[in-house]
Amino acid sequence: METKKTVRAAERALDILLCFTQEPELSLTEIARMTELNKSTVYRLLATLEEKGFLIRDGDTEKYRLGFRIWELSAHLSQSDDPATLFLPEMEKLRDTIEETVSLYIRDGFERIRVQAVESNQTIRRIAPIGARMPLAVGASSKVLTAFAEPSEQALILGDPAWPQSVDQGEYLQQLQVIKKEGYATSVEEREAGTSAVAVPIFNRYGKIIAALAVSGPVGRLTLERMWEVIPYVIEAANRMQKMLKK
Template sequence: MEENKHTVRAVERALDILLCFTESKELSLTEISHQVSLNKSTVYRLLASLEGKGFLIRDKMTDKYRLGFRLWELSANLVRDDDPAILFLPEMERIRDLIGETISLYVRDGLERIRIQAVEGNQAIRRVAPIGVRMPLTVGASSKVLVAFSEEIDLNDFKWPETVDQQKYTEQLKRIREAGFATSAEEREQGTAAIAAPVFNRHGKVICALCVSGPVSRLTIDKMLEIAPLVMDSAKRMGRIAR
């Protein structure tokens, strides 16, 4: 982790430990020590402090740690009146009922996107959409939407996977800006397709990407072109209520 003169090392390390639980529900001392690249004795002291304050709970049977209830107390005081995950949920449910597929919201965080809300489709076979997952901005319909309509991103900062051609990606961004939406098929995950549209606030800044995802057998290119007007209209509806 990169530190500067304004940070406090112990606080940074404690936060790094908490961030380990973004992808795991339970972790052992050894696993945490490996993830944060610190020796076990240092991690143990930090874990004891976090446990004492209620941010972590240690299971005495398995000797593993999980997030504590103090985090729930903090989350109860989140500002929700302008939170897209809360504000746009009714519209997400509405378009899910129209299309039948899984609906997700993504926001950009640096060079990654994060799924902040999801409404599962009502099909027997549907796309499972865990909230909080981070994904690169180099693949996927939502990624391309967030990049295409942002003025703050330099493509030279990306770590391009071997499967992605930077020149073709750049050409796609131009077409996405013209069309108002993006599509993808098996770019990030085999068997999955998606279509996404940008949600703009009243100042014309993209705040998130609205995405419809499902199996490629249902979300064919023809199907995605058919529902594109619905997706873009839903994104505009969200934009009208964005604060």
Template structure:
């Protein structure tokens, strides 16, 4: 039993190392060890195994690690029937051509939202939306959508979290959630970052379960609040069509 526990612990630690790369692409041994709270000797042994299996690659000139080809090989076997990022890509591209702005797809992951797909605007001035970016649930149009249409238990867990930022008023956030529920969409105007605006809507699957948040974003020079409200019905219609494709 003890050997089994040690084996499971090694797997957990190896996965923790891989998860470090959700925030950046290149990391050194010391950075990884600090991030996951392990001795460098332990991390070095785990990295050697991951490198041997092709899950990480070490750059000999910089002595930094990055994800290896095996990660890409695994991702190619994701089923389009199960993965919204692949299944809804064509619809997102069509929406981008129609409205001319960056279109993103977010999922909730704990107390964060994760951008799982993005179709960049073709305009010269645009918001760059890197896939894999993690953002807080306390600010932003997509964050409010993902929280507003989650269960009351999930909402209260987030709103009463000890990690809730002091800069965000809880009662004002509650009022925003109620407004999002009434309108069926959310907007943000320089809320998370200066110069950026967004409008987001929920995507429900055929069972009525919340699956993702669909957003349109761009610079405030093109996206006034009136423009965001004008685009909202278009996104709602697109989200309904997308949701029908999800099991």
């Protein structure tokens, strides 16, 4: 009898975690509705998941999002299941086609993280250390991750107290609208002098953005004209990656 209760509690906790495959941030009420559990039960399970680091609660919005313990687990996924590893052959193929550095980014709160990278074989190339964190206010990948985020997420990002005063939010929002319409973003020396980049979104089976696929290189070589040429290849690579996730 005790074993059955323990298994049921584990099932409920896992059901709660699976809710975050549909939305990045959820309130207690939303989770209770999605899991069809009463709020008192959900509250206790949320407290446990938060204590163990699987969830993080935002004190201002009272909403929950996945915690860093999830990323610790993902680091031990098999090669066939980890997107950063799963996408690596496609990233290498893209790098060999366009001869520039290819990176994969995810959003974590108010930052983006480079979780995979394949550097160009060119003598002068963009160095892309894995694990690097960057702000969401500038850069092609940042804009893609923000443009395709839910409106509530965008509001949180733009409401970040650390938002740089040098970046006009009105202009930034206009750029996001164009990016969402066109399906890609470009940047020239926005975050780093001498570097330009182009990025496109990667969506999961629910149509939610999970990552940004980016190509970057020196401005003298990755010009705007060159970016227009490589954009179709980047989009094709992202589409193939999305199909891999649906298998």
